[in-house]
Amino acid sequence: MTDIQEVLNKIGPYEPAEDDHLLVCRCEEVTKGEIRKAVHEGMFTIEELRRYLRCGMGLCQGQTCGKLVKGIVARELGVAVTDVTPATSRAPMRPTEMEIAGNDGGEQA
């Protein structure tokens, strides 16, 4: 299991950067700085970041920013992009209105 404190000690404190204001997840309006800061608060996987910041949880479901977020986390942790644990895929794969999701099976209640 990952020792969170050990990783945090290794990567050092969050340092503000010039491009921290850049919007990364446009659906949920999450910036690069927020993502970088979250890594230093112990969010190392895409799953954790999604729950913590909601990046990748909007209309496009991370189709646009997924790769960008992964790159930012990898750089912050000093690991390869492929070493960052990707998000779990869950149904529904495409945004679905609650009314329709609730009517699963196509039979009116």
Add this chain to the structure above:
Amino acid sequence: MRIERYDMIVIGAGPAGLSAAIEAAKCGIKPIVFDENARPGGQLFKQIHKFFGSKEHKAKMRGFNIGKELLEEAEKAGVKVVLGATVTGLFDGKEVTVRIGDTIKHVQGDSILVATGASENMVNFDGWTLPGVIGAGAAQTMMNLHHVKPGDRILMLGTGNVGLVVSYQLMQAGCEVVALVDAAPRVGGYGVHASKVARCGVPFYLSHTILRAEGDDHVTGVVIGEVGPGWKVIPGTEKHFDVDTICLAVGLSPMAQLLSMAGCQMNDTKGGYVPVIDEDGMTSIDGVFSAGDVTGIEEASSAMIEGRISGLAVAHYLGYIDDAEKQQRIEEQEKALDALRQGMFAPQNRGKKIEKTEEGIPVSENLLDKGYIADDEIARYPGVTHKKGIHPVIECTQNIPCNPCQDACKFGCISIGDNITSLPVVTEDSQCTGCGMCVASCSGQAIFLVEEDVEPGYGEVTMPYEFLPLPKKGDCGVALGRDGKVVCDAEVTKIRSAKAFDHTNLLTIKVPNDMLMKARFFKSQE
């Protein structure tokens, strides 16, 4: 709850999914294909350029015509395609939830083939969310499906084949492409695609990136800068362009979420999150197959073959064909697929710098750096020969799997041989009649006809021309060099269009003899 059952459920009606369904249907299976889009064919109908490869890969056919053929074949084979059908989940027991209209249906398959393709990558810079920053795929959808011009002045980021091909298409649609920019130090796509853009006068900025998009509520400009060590922009290298559109062609990522959700073993690679599959496309889950870009980014031609292989594998899995038949039929497809995965741009060479061709000829540095072959580099390639009478000049300088030019010439002027990636050679003693079939057959628009001394001191250059309106005989203008710069005055002496040319017109211009090896494009003077 009612669950419908099918022999085979195909998710995605693009080149891979349709091809798989066709092969399976031919073996007696009744497949059902779901696609979330309003039209089938995936990206094929956006591809208005001619494809590479050889005859069995449908080379020199335009993408949308390949799409049409595929749809006809699917209909004939009895493949049922349901459009506007979004698959929202893939579960245990090969159960699929699919949204059609306002209902979610459950369907179950004895086999599943996931061919969901890929989505476009993005990059971010200041202003990247402004209206006017679009993906190359969006530009293609607007132009080629809906006949809407994406913008008037456009900067393209990315010099892979998508960036190059879409830049050319934008110009065909009447847009001005002000520059092609790539953070990589070398052009990523085929040199022939780069050359046809460069000779229209589009500058290439390699090792450059976008610093910011300008504008308040839409793009009005863009600033690029040169990338130095550590991917930092070198101060003082900033360049501004007035543009209304910034087009991004920075790669694709497989859309494999359904496979991951189903519990397939996945592999996180540089090219994206992809399922682990065997040589027939079966994932770690028995009866769940995958083909096309979702298994790793390639192009439509290989996706179609992968699809056919998986379709046959499904037929075998369900017991519709025996071992021997599967073996024999897959072998043919594998041979065709193998041919496409050869040459300088083969998957195993991705990211590598190749210095010499298979023939041992140095690759044009200028082509990789600026998008065109320098005048002093061109003579070293076997397709470029000097003769008195009319003859082809083939400016094909990289080993790519493509050979339609060889068959196009009925007089044996052009030879590639059995190795599909070899550079075309103009044979010494053959008689060129100037028919122009080779010029029109070259998907890379890299073949020209050159004839010296048509009249004293002047000769003619015939070039492929795919812009409208077509120049007319007698039009005067200027000839542009490979670099897109004016080399001399020129007059149109002939313009030929024929059904066999498939919309590649042959434009012949008269230029001084000493410009015959320099003039490669024509611009009318208004």
